[in-house]
Amino acid sequence: MSVVTVQLGQCGNQVGQELFDVISSDAQDGQRKTYSSVSRERFFRQTSQGGKKMRYNKNKAPRGFYYDCCYVGKVLKYFFFFLRVPDFEARAVLVDMEPKVINHSMNRAAKSGRWRYAEASHFSQKQGSGNNWANGFRVLGPRHRDAVEELVRREVEHCDVLAGFIPMMSVAGGTGSGVGTFVTQCLRDVYPSSFVLNHLTWPYGTGEVIVQNYNSVLTLAHLYQLSDALLVHENDAVHRICSQQLNLKQISFGDLNRVIAHQLAGVLQPALTPDSCGAYSGNPLGELVSALACHPEYKLLSACSIPQMASASIAFSTFSWPALLKHLRQMLIANTKMEEGIDWQVRPPPASAGRTSSLTAGGFNASLANLLILRGKDVYSAETGGFEDPAIYTSWLPPAEALSLWKSPVPFDKYEKSATLVSNSQALLRPLDDMVRKAWNMFASR
Amino acid sequence: MTQSVVVQVGQCGNQVGCRFWDLALREHAHVNKRGLYDEALSSFFRNVDLRKSDGGDCCVGGRIQHLKARAVLIDMEEGVVNGILQGPLREVFDSTQLLTDVSGSGNNWAVGHLTYGSAYREAIVNKLRKAAEHCDCLQCFFLIHSMGGGTGSGLGTRVLSLLEEEFPDVCRIVTAMYPSAEDDVITSPYNSVLAMRELTEHADCVLPVENQSLVDIVNKISVMSHGAKPGSALRKDSTVTSGQGSLSPTEKPFDAMNNIVANLLLNITSSARFEGSLNMDLNEIAMNLVPFPRLHYLVPSLTPLYTLADVNIPTRRLDQMFSDAFSKDHQLIRADPKRSLYLACALMVRGNVQVSDLRRNIERLRPSLPFVSWNQEGWKTGLCSVPPVGHSHSLLALANNTCVKPTFMELRDRFTKLYRKKAHLHHYLDVDGMEQSIFSESLSSLSALIDEYHQLDATKARLIPDAQRLSIAR
Numbered sequence: 001m002s003v004v005t006v007q008l009g010q011c012g013n014q015v016g017q018e019l020f021d022v023i024s025s026d027a028q029d030g031q032r033k034t035y036s037s038v039s040r041e042r043f044f045r046q047t048s049q050g051g052k053k054m055r056y057n058k059n060k061a062p063r064g065f066y067y068d069c070c071y072v073g074k075v076l077k078y079f080f081f082f083l084r085v086p087d088f089e090a091r092a093v094l095v096d097m098e099p100k101v102i103n104h105s106m107n108r109a110a111k112s113g114r115w116r117y118a119e120a121s122h123f124s125q126k127q128g129s130g131n132n133w134a135n136g137f138r139v140l141g142p143r144h145r146d147a148v149e150e151l152v153r154r155e156v157e158h159c160d161v162l163a164g165f166i167p168m169m170s171v172a173g174g175t176g177s178g179v180g181t182f183v184t185q186c187l188r189d190v191y192p193s194s195f196v197l198n199h200l201t202w203p204y205g206t207g208e209v210i211v212q213n214y215n216s217v218l219t220l221a222h223l224y225q226l227s228d229a230l231l232v233h234e235n236d237a238v239h240r241i242c243s244q245q246l247n248l249k250q251i252s253f254g255d256l257n258r259v260i261a262h263q264l265a266g267v268l269q270p271a272l273t274p275d276s277c278g279a280y281s282g283n284p285l286g287e288l289v290s291a292l293a294c295h296p297e298y299k300l301l302s303a304c305s306i307p308q309m310a311s312a313s314i315a316f317s318t319f320s321w322p323a324l325l326k327h328l329r330q331m332l333i334a335n336t337k338m339e340e341g342i343d344w345q346v347r348p349p350p351a352s353a354g355r356t357s358s359l360t361a362g363g364f365n366a367s368l369a370n371l372l373i374l375r376g377k378d379v380y381s382a383e384t385g386g387f388e389d390p391a392i393y394t395s396w397l398p399p400a401e402a403l404s405l406w407k408s409p410v411p412f413d414k415y416e417k418s419a420t421l422v423s424n425s426q427a428l429l430r431p432l433d434d435m436v437r438k439a440w441n442m443f444a445s446r
Numbered sequence: 447m448t449q450s451v452v453v454q455v456g457q458c459g460n461q462v463g464c465r466f467w468d469l470a471l472r473e474h475a476h477v478n479k480r481g482l483y484d485e486a487l488s489s490f491f492r493n494v495d496l497r498k499s500d501g502g503d504c505c506v507g508g509r510i511q512h513l514k515a516r517a518v519l520i521d522m523e524e525g526v527v528n529g530i531l532q533g534p535l536r537e538v539f540d541s542t543q544l545l546t547d548v549s550g551s552g553n554n555w556a557v558g559h560l561t562y563g564s565a566y567r568e569a570i571v572n573k574l575r576k577a578a579e580h581c582d583c584l585q586c587f588f589l590i591h592s593m594g595g596g597t598g599s600g601l602g603t604r605v606l607s608l609l610e611e612e613f614p615d616v617c618r619i620v621t622a623m624y625p626s627a628e629d630d631v632i633t634s635p636y637n638s639v640l641a642m643r644e645l646t647e648h649a650d651c652v653l654p655v656e657n658q659s660l661v662d663i664v665n666k667i668s669v670m671s672h673g674a675k676p677g678s679a680l681r682k683d684s685t686v687t688s689g690q691g692s693l694s695p696t697e698k699p700f701d702a703m704n705n706i707v708a709n710l711l712l713n714i715t716s717s718a719r720f721e722g723s724l725n726m727d728l729n730e731i732a733m734n735l736v737p738f739p740r741l742h743y744l745v746p747s748l749t750p751l752y753t754l755a756d757v758n759i760p761t762r763r764l765d766q767m768f769s770d771a772f773s774k775d776h777q778l779i780r781a782d783p784k785r786s787l788y789l790a791c792a793l794m795v796r797g798n799v800q801v802s803d804l805r806r807n808i809e810r811l812r813p814s815l816p817f818v819s820w821n822q823e824g825w826k827t828g829l830c831s832v833p834p835v836g837h838s839h840s841l842l843a844l845a846n847n848t849c850v851k852p853t854f855m856e857l858r859d860r861f862t863k864l865y866r867k868k869a870h871l872h873h874y875l876d877v878d879g880m881e882q883s884i885f886s887e888s889l890s891s892l893s894a895l896i897d898e899y900h901q902l903d904a905t906k907a908r909l910i911p912d913a914q915r916l917s918i919a920r
Contacts (some may be wrong), residue, residue: 126583130729207825253803444913445820
């Protein structure tokens with residue numbers, strides 16, 4: 001089953017390009033064939049028709065060819081030998097109101113040599129949205145609705161079976177937030193029975209755009225009605241991962257995007273689910289949404305993954321499931337996104353304490369539902385009992401329902417063992433509260 | 447990619463504009479190694495193939511044939527514009543872009559605004575329209591003029607209101623040169639206050655620049671370059687410090703000061719022209735930095751002003767650049783923003799600077815900068831990967847700050863000193879269409895503006911509680 005991503009605005013296009021990069025390199029590293037083919041089918045389409053033309057290299061071709069080619073080569077000045085190399089084109093639609101970022105992303109993709117964006121699947125204008133949500137949602141979105149819907153329709157027609165859509169955007173700017181909300185609305189209208197999982201990037205709390213709080217609040221309010229689930233990454237948290245976990249001295253947006261892409265790919269790459277009966281799941285978005293967004297009022301999801309380390313250190317580290325899962329559980333409860341500096345003092349409140357639903361009762365993060373995805377060696381022997389503890393969940397959903405477990409015996413992105421946790425919990429409450437408070441203060445002035 | 451048109455009015459405007467085009471050509475020559483007419487070049491220049499019969503523009507992607515600036519040059523006396531046309535920049539302009547007259551405005555705002563404004567209205571609108579038609583997607587008009595003279599302030603502000611009438615959707619960013627207290631034009635307070643009213647009402651953003659600050663900055667640079675310390679030789683190819691490598695062989699008197707202003711314009715548009723990891727377009731400037739329509743005066747500051755020729759220590763130099771941007775020595779008007787209230791601040795960084803450097807410096811500087819209560823973390827940031835010529839990175843800070851209030855109050859004081867005695871008033875009132883009420887209206891507009899800034903200043907020390915709202919149930 002295939003997933004179509006719609007990349008909106010500068011952030012969406014940059015993160016999307018990194019995401020496809022991670023997925024294509026993960027699916028290629030001598031992985032097991034079923035895993036690779038399911039992953040490729042999900043995110044790329046193969047076009048062996050428009051193969052790459054390669055310069056004839058006499059050292060690589062078999063002898064028979066050489067003889068023939070030499071004869072022809074005497075006549076022609078240059079000789080090109082057509083090799084049909086399967087080209088993987090991403091199932092993606094790129095939308096932005098100005099052309100620079102899309103050009104940059106498409107060039108970078110083509111340079112990777114493993115995959116590229118289809119030539120005709122992008123849409124751009126000359127002038128950006130000016131960080132104005134209203135401009136994106138009410139003016140530019142409707143104006144370009146037909147063009148964007150056409151691109152999406154063409155991409156959907158290339159899919160055998162459509163698993164759903166993943167619009168990727170940031171909430172701070174104008175195009176991602178405004179046009180992105182409008183495009184999500186269109187997807188909902190045109191494909192009412194498909195799953196729509198929005199991936200959102202929240203900006204730094206200390207400001208990237210002055211009106212970011214207005215744009216974020218307007219976007220979230222609309223998306224909550226339109227989307228099936230909202231998977232959120234915050235720039236602040238990802239920045240901390242880069243600086244403290246990966247020990248990068250100079251962090252660029254590329255580094256942030258790679259971390260986000262790694263976590264997102266960890267969620268979206270093929271896995272064996274309880275419903276998929278021994279094969280890789282064909283309905284990843286549907287199963288994710290049904291596992292986590294169990295109540296229509298609770299749609300905000302956050303992700304964290306373990307381990308996260310500089311790629312140079314991976315070869316020197318050993319991993320064990322008990323250690324990884326113990327850290328991951330504490331990361332969930334204490335609401336941090338990294339293994340460094342976990343607060344081991346935070347514990348779930350004892351059952352006898354009653355319903356004291358305080359925002360930060362001792363810093364404890366209560367969950368509604370969790371999805372745990374384990375990838376790598378010995379997955380079947382991993383002990384996940386810690387995540388079934390009723391104390392970390394709300395009382396109105398039995399823990400057996402609240403926890404979903406997906407497994408894949410194939411190692412992911414060079415980690416021998418890795419785990420990703422997508423949770424529907426209180427983790428995003430504090431940033432959301434801050435965002436709304438600042439937007440309201442700005443609005444209420446004068 | 448969008449295009450912008452530069453409209454330069456008066457002697458000061460044309461001299462600054464001349465430096466701007468010179469530096470723009472240098473910058474693009476530095477970046478564009480292959481001689482192709484790319485999107486970045488098209489934002490300020492047209493590529494014209496003179497052999498084509500319709501004088502046709504070539505589109506993006508071909509080789510550079512002949513570059514013409516997207517500009518309109520207006521001056522009521524011929525000296526400056528003729529000087530440009532005889533200088534090395536003559537190829538870049540053609541006669542359809544120029545509008546000149548013979549006798550000048552006599553340092554009289556009324557002559558510029560009313561007499562020449564009405565006489566040349568049609569001609570000006572035609573030239574603007576032509577320039578706009580050559581653009582695929584016109585985003586912004588940059589108007590450069592001085593406030594103290596007659597043509598720049600009078601005719602310049604008339605052009606501004608024409609732009610608003612004819613092209614209401616296009617952003618108008620004005621670079622206005624404010625006179626210093628020791629200005630040699632006696633009537634400059636009158637001209638400035640009369641022009642200020644037009645700027646407050648018709649411009650989208652104004653970047654005020656004061657001559658005195660430019661003089662101080664240039665002096666500082668020359669002190670540095672004449673060897674305060676041994677081994678501290680300055681790099682000679684920077685666009686800010688020197689016109690070296692530029693088209694004209696000798697530097698003219700105001701060139702150094704005008705260079706700084708020209709760099710300001712280059713840096714503002716850099717993120718719209720070149721790519722970067724966090725783009726900032728021109729329409730985002732007004733969107734983010736102007737909280738209320740009349741408070742659109744943005745104090746610019748540009749760093750670094752010079753680079754030492756020896757190998758620089760990256761991180762320390764970078765942090766120093768950020769600190770300098772907020773010090774009062776680097777502001778382009780005489781003001782101390784750190785002591786006044788910030789309504790909003792934009793940081794446009796060029797070169798090899800990453801988001802972690804930006805974050806670190808914002809967090810470091812934030813506690814010492816007073817921000818207004820409803821915009822506590824109000825930063826707009828932009829990262830462009832292409833550095834300016836001669837530097838490895840640079841920072842342009844645009845602050846909407848109440849520190850402009852003292853500047854405006856001084857201006858008002860100088861105005862009232864003359865107005866009380868009705869000195870030189872008859873020159874203005876003699877002009878057809880000019881009335882005394884225009885003076886009093888301009889004065890009250892300026893006073894109202896000062897008042898608005900004052901209201902905001904008053905909230906500075908007070909602790910404003912969060913506004914009432916629905917909160918999360920606890």
